[in-house]
Amino acid sequence: MTKTVRISDVTKDYGSVKAVRGASFELSQGELVALIGHNGAGKTTLMKLMLGLIRPTSGSIEVLGDNPAAGQFAGRRQLGYLPENVSFDAALTARETQAFYARLKREPVARALDLLDTVGLGAASRRRVGTYSKGMRQRLGLAQALIGRPRVLLLDEPTTGLDPELRQTFYDVIQRLAADGATVLLSSHALTELEECAGRVIIMNRGIKVADGSIAELRRLAQLPTRIRLKVSGLAPSELPRWAPQDVTCRRLNGHIVEIDAAPERKIELLHRATASGNSVEDVDVVPPSLDELYAHFLRQSEQAS
Numbered sequence: 001m002t003k004t005v006r007i008s009d010v011t012k013d014y015g016s017v018k019a020v021r022g023a024s025f026e027l028s029q030g031e032l033v034a035l036i037g038h039n040g041a042g043k044t045t046l047m048k049l050m051l052g053l054i055r056p057t058s059g060s061i062e063v064l065g066d067n068p069a070a071g072q073f074a075g076r077r078q079l080g081y082l083p084e085n086v087s088f089d090a091a092l093t094a095r096e097t098q099a100f101y102a103r104l105k106r107e108p109v110a111r112a113l114d115l116l117d118t119v120g121l122g123a124a125s126r127r128r129v130g131t132y133s134k135g136m137r138q139r140l141g142l143a144q145a146l147i148g149r150p151r152v153l154l155l156d157e158p159t160t161g162l163d164p165e166l167r168q169t170f171y172d173v174i175q176r177l178a179a180d181g182a183t184v185l186l187s188s189h190a191l192t193e194l195e196e197c198a199g200r201v202i203i204m205n206r207g208i209k210v211a212d213g214s215i216a217e218l219r220r221l222a223q224l225p226t227r228i229r230l231k232v233s234g235l236a237p238s239e240l241p242r243w244a245p246q247d248v249t250c251r252r253l254n255g256h257i258v259e260i261d262a263a264p265e266r267k268i269e270l271l272h273r274a275t276a277s278g279n280s281v282e283d284v285d286v287v288p289p290s291l292d293e294l295y296a297h298f299l300r301q302s303e304q305a306s
């Protein structure tokens with residue numbers, strides 16, 4: 001797959017603050033990657049480096065085959081960026097704002113205006129931005145970032161302030177862009193929603209990349225227990241099933257459910273034991289570790305190592 005971004009052993013210091021430390025990763029065409037980490041983990045700094053707004057202290061960065069901090073960076077027009085805090089001229093309408101940015105990027109104005117429909121602002125496009133809600137401004141920010149069909153789209157906490165329905169629309173739009181071949185990198189704190197949409201997750205802690213992979217890969221690496229929840233009959237409300245092996249953690253939830261923490265590779269064995277027992281199993285849920293739990297795990301691991 002074509003690589004669009006290469007970050008090689010990049011460090012960025014702001015005086016004594018080490019914002020990014022020895023980070024390396026590559027992004028490919030068509031990938032939707034979530035960049036997660038606590039406040040100050042280095043996410044925005046990485047995006048600014050990819051945009052060429054700042055230079056690395058050491059290491060190298062290549063975006064669309066070029067150094068983004070070089071004066072004549074040809075890929076700049078193919079880069080879209082939605083900053084964490086979008087700010088527009090309150091006196092302009094969304095159409096005027098969008099036309100302004102299209103001219104700035106030397107892109108056709110008509111196509112830029114169509115993007116207002118893509119982000120669901122078509123009906124409000126003739127209203128002044130000053131009357132917009134935060135969610136509407138955020139969507140205008142996305143429309144602006146999409147001008148010129150960017151091949152690499154960098155979105156810094158794009159869903160902050162959006163209600164659940166708008167978030168879904170937002171994810172639908174970016175998933176379509178990635179399916180059309182764009183590289184989408186988005187930083188976020190909303191881990192639950194990322195679980196469904198991100199093909200890959202990069203976890204940063206204090207400027208260091210501490211994990212990188214698909215959620216399935218991160219689950220394999222973390223080896224956190226999978227939760228098996230069984231609805232069984234024939235047990236007293238606090239009774240633990242006799243078929244549960246001694247070496248697994250087993251508990252009762254609300255008098256009906258038996259919950260077991262199992263190593264992922266023991267799932268099937270435990271289900272066999274449960275169904276072969278005298279208690280009848282009425283329902284079963286297998287709950288793998290969530291992105292929240294994986295995130296906490298990798299952070300803990302990196303803190304222990306440092």
Ligand SMILES: Nc1ncnc2c1ncn2[C@@H]1O[C@H](COP(=O)(O)OP(=O)(O)OP(=O)(O)O)[C@@H](O)[C@H]1O
Nearest residue numbers: 014017018019037038039040041042043044045046
């Ligand atoms: N221009 C700057 N001058 C000095 N320090 C800076 C500058 N920009 C960022 N930093 C510091 O670098 C570190 C990383 O900041 P960065 O903005 O990249 O984090 P982040 O992961 O994007 O955080 P957030 O989730 O809060 O946006 C922080 O300690 C921050 O205070």
